[in-house]
Amino acid sequence: MADSQPNAPQSLYAAHEPVFPRKVYGKFRNLKWVIMAVTLGIYYLTPWIRWDRGPSLPDQAVLLDLAERRFFFFWIEIWPHEFYFVAGLLVMAGLGLFLFTSALGRVWCGYACPQTVWTDLFILVERWIEGDRNARLRLHRQKKWDVRKVRLRVTKWLAWLLIAVATGGAWVFYFTDAPTLLIDLFALDAHPIAYTTIAVLTGTTFFFGGFAREQICIYACPWPRIQAAMMDEDTLTVGYREWRGEPRKNSEEVRAGAAQGDCIDCMACVNVCPVGIDIRDGQQMECITCALCIDACDDVMAKIGKPRGLIDYMALTDEARERSGELPKPVWQHIFRPRTILYTVLWSAVGFGLVFALFMRSNIDLTVAPVRNPTYVTLSSGEIRNIYEVRLRNMKNDASRFKFSVKGDPTLVITLEGTPYTSVEVAPDEMRLQRVYVTAPPNSAPARAESTDIRIWVEDTGSGTRDFKDTVFNGRGQ
């Protein structure tokens, strides 16, 4: 590197500067604690919720059964051919992200993103063990690894590792029966994939939450780049009322005798920032809008007897209005705009569509594949037979008997391979492949015709649920 830059002797690499966020109190911090408790609670506890589905199915409320290719979600059971439900949920998640971002900026990043939640948890643990910002800074700068530093660091890493193992451990419970797997994990009987998954997730959690932290948001995550396209001048983001705060204390203007603004340059907003930026420089890509600087500044403003909100949620349009002495728009006007209403409508439309599809779906699923090689078979009696391969899914919890019938021409007769009856039993939650024969008498219309449109019906003899598929019957064509 140095050869190409003879005039730049010092290294151009800037080492990462660790961030040591200070403890902060306030309404946004409290909101973040609540959200952290709720999201972590959902993550860790969900696999342990039981849901009785009868003897042949798992009793775990939320289960991604990869081996059996089923997704269980409380009373809903999704089969692979119904994967469009998952696609629909992803579309909803996307639209939801658009909605929240256009209304509230990077509210996902600041409050609910796993990277933020786990980093917050890791910083909390770090603060318990090593102390607040100043103590941690001192420990960081202390070159000598004395007993105290080693003890603190090892304790912290062990605590992090414990959280990381629990995080990776909870993940695998979503994929198989949680109580059984827990016992197997401790008995060293679990599948190697379970251990590998836990190991990988433990490693990533430990590294991302303990060391990478804000660098994931700044360098690895695409969302900060995309947000620029999702936000507009009415989006609420965290901002600094520069026209009220400047010139700040200690600035050259103030030293030269200018009247001081509200900012006393106490650096509270910088010290609490988990991504290590100065919000007073304006909106910037690194900011995850966690609002901790708002809490920190409000605290200081209260102490010096100034109104709160020097740093606050605001939109770009508010800045112009406030600078010209007007009042900012009320919050609801920022949130209820044509754009956000459109997103809400789209989001609800997909949601209603999915719910509708969920209630309308039949618990029989039928596919009929006519055998085309050959198109028909002549029997010794001269009858013409067509063969169909029928896949029949019984998506119920108990075995059902399904009766076949054919419509299209009164002379057609339906028979099944392997049974003299026209009905077959399909085990609960199973798919059955059945060869079905439709036979036409020697000189009947369908036997002579090139092809005849027919409809194969399947009826669940227990519940009376019916389903059909349209197909064709091929004749001799003469």
Place this chain on the structure above:
Amino acid sequence: MAKKPKQDKQEVSTTGHTWDGIEEFDNPLPRWWLWVFYATIVWGIWYVIAYPAWPLVNGATAGYKGWSTRGQLEERMTEADAANAEINAKLASAELTEIPDDPELNAYAVSAGGAVFRTWCAQCHGSGAAGVQAGGYPNLLDDDWLWGGTLDDIHYTIANGIRNDEDPDARWSQMPAFGDILDSESIDRVVNYVMSFSGEPRDAAAASAGEEIFLNNCAACHGDAGGGDIYQGAPNLADAIWLYGGEYETIRETVTNARFGIMPPMGGADLSEAETRAVAVYVHQLGGGM
């Protein structure tokens, strides 16, 4: 804590290249990228030593791991055979006629038999098992069987074949070439008579004259009413199905020169007992099984 110093772009030197006043910064490569790049070089050297890499005249260098796609295939085939060993043993020892009653064994037999069929049988009988009439390869989807359509019959035919010299237990029968026995007019009459079993003869007068010739020459194997005999492999002449075709010329050719369709024995050298059973079960469930 002091504000971070803003990086002044002017401190970074440029490459000296200018396009329309746009200069290119000479920033160093990101360190992580550089290390990944070095790591790929190391990995590349290891790969060349470990795996087949350099093309030579008679193939590539083998690599110290001795890996090859053929070896990998062989390994996987061995694995698959080992995984199926248990069910294959069960298939080979089960009572043949009871296989369809065991859902698990039946599903395996149909699936495995389908694969065997497409490998060993499809050349003559077609991938859809519909046979080829022009070659006299029987359709296996219909209910007409030359040598019987029960599971045992089908299995015997598959294992031992028909009219072959390799297997002493092969099914065997032969129709005489009546061109040497009957005169042309008698052949014409008997052909017309045979056609009248299942449809319209070409010449009704000849057909009625052919009855006696049929009873004297053909009925011994094909039966008085032309119903055939599965114990001798004599085809049913009265149904709607023709092995070689039901036109006058085709039947006349059959009567004059006879036919001699051969099927090789599949049991023994080619297929294991489990495989012959599997393909018998597969053929039996195609639609014609008795």
